[in-house]
Amino acid sequence: MLVRGIRLGEVEGVLLDADAPRILGFDVLCGDGANRFLPYSTARPNGNGIEIDSALTLLDARELEFYRERGRPLARVPELADALVELGGALVVPGTARC
16 A cells, blocks of 8 residues: 555455445555554555555554444455456446346
8 A cells, every 4th residue: 555655554455345245445554563444435546556645544443443343354255256346446246237
């Protein structure tokens, strides 16, 4: 994860909405050893990782726990392994119908 080309941390996990195939945000291990939550709406994925405008968009451990408890990790949803990410974070598996 980068801010103006400076690496702040590494994404350790992707957190999904508990009820819909949609990305809520990312579990990020920061350079200080703390995990923080990065809301999907503040992230700009690109070929080099994820860019953000400010380190202030990273939420502290309390908020990360909130999303961990109410969401689900992408790693535990194997049917979404090949999903494409649409604008807004919706996940769509290629070849499936959308309603």
